[in-house]
Amino acid sequence: MSDDLGDSSGTKRYTPGVDIVGSSQDLTRGLGVARVRSAYQQVADQLRQLIITGKLTPGDRLPSEAELGQAFGVSRSTVREALRSLTSQNLVYTSRGVNGGSFVADADPRSISAYLETSLGLLSAGGLTVDELLAVREMLEVPAARLAATERSESDLLALRTAVEQENTEAGPQHEHPQHFHILLLTCSHNSLLEVVTQPIFSVLKNRFLRGNAPATFWDQVCGDHANMVEAIERRDADAAGSLMQEHLHRLRETYLAMDRV
Numbered sequence: 001m002s003d004d005l006g007d008s009s010g011t012k013r014y015t016p017g018v019d020i021v022g023s024s025q026d027l028t029r030g031l032g033v034a035r036v037r038s039a040y041q042q043v044a045d046q047l048r049q050l051i052i053t054g055k056l057t058p059g060d061r062l063p064s065e066a067e068l069g070q071a072f073g074v075s076r077s078t079v080r081e082a083l084r085s086l087t088s089q090n091l092v093y094t095s096r097g098v099n100g101g102s103f104v105a106d107a108d109p110r111s112i113s114a115y116l117e118t119s120l121g122l123l124s125a126g127g128l129t130v131d132e133l134l135a136v137r138e139m140l141e142v143p144a145a146r147l148a149a150t151e152r153s154e155s156d157l158l159a160l161r162t163a164v165e166q167e168n169t170e171a172g173p174q175h176e177h178p179q180h181f182h183i184l185l186l187t188c189s190h191n192s193l194l195e196v197v198t199q200p201i202f203s204v205l206k207n208r209f210l211r212g213n214a215p216a217t218f219w220d221q222v223c224g225d226h227a228n229m230v231e232a233i234e235r236r237d238a239d240a241a242g243s244l245m246q247e248h249l250h251r252l253r254e255t256y257l258a259m260d261r262v
Contacts, residue, residue: 039074040081046072047082051091051104058106062092090115109196117200124204130256133201138249140198141182145229145245146238147189156188160230167223179206181226188233205256218255225251 037045050056062068068079083102086092090111094102120128148156163181179202186195225248232240 039078040085043068043072043074043079043082044085047086048089048091051086056104058104060104062102062104064101109192113196113199116197117203120200120204121207130205131253133205134249134253134256137198137201137205138246140194140201141185141249142242142246144186144189144191144194144198145233146242147191147194148185149233149236149238149241151190152188152233152236156184157230157234159184160188160233164223164227164230167226185229185233221251222248 047056047062056062062083063071065076065079065083069076072079083092083094087094090105090108092102093105094100120133124130124133152160160181163184167181182202183195183199186198225244229241229244229248232244
């Protein structure tokens with residue numbers, strides 16, 4: 001009697017979809033192959049790489065859809081879909097008219113920050129914890145406080161003082177000024193990248209994790225901490241500013257975690 005694995009002579013016979021190690025799915029895993037991406041994704045990937053590596057720079061005009069299609073060996077509709085994908089990522093833009101076409105976009109810090117905020121929000125909904133967000137915040141804001149002490153201008157210092165004065169009279173559970181102080185401090189560091197990557201963390205913490213009202217003593221402590229940091233920044237004492245920020249964030253962590261458990 002014969003079956004799927006052999007015949008009466010004992011010779012093993014191949015059956016489509018099955019081999020000696022198992023199913024075709026097992027075989028593809030064993031070969032380490034990856035699923036083939038659609039044509040438009042492959043075109044978008046290559047153009048994105050050219051932009052990221054600087055071979056295409058902001059303001060550069062891309063070849064026409066027909067020229068790109070010929071270069072990649074794909075249809076114009078595939079090129080159009082690839083350009084739509086890159087446009088959604090703010091990497092290219094298209095203009096109409098005689099001098100129109102598709103161009104490499106300038107980097108917009110606000111768009112980058114908004115994209116990070118959206119992505120962090122999705123991650124937090126999927127399991128990213130408030131503790132993880134606060135740990136990254138500390139990694140970013142402690143050096144920022146040190147930089148603010150050494151790089152701040154007189155106008156920066158005035159803005160920080162004004163923010164603290166407003167906090168002392170208006171701060172509360174629904175007030176914006178405590179977060180505003182931290183954003184101002186990032187500005188005082190004169191490092192635009194710090195602002196881009198840190199502000200989204202502020203927004204996610206505020207929107208997703210601060211579910212209840214903190215006690216009044218919490219806001220009093222926040223205002224006092226900020227005032228002490230301003231004094232250190234005024235003295236250009238980077239070590240003190242960094243230490244005060246770290247202590248401040250540790251106190252915030254306890255309150256934020258308590259709110260997150262509610």
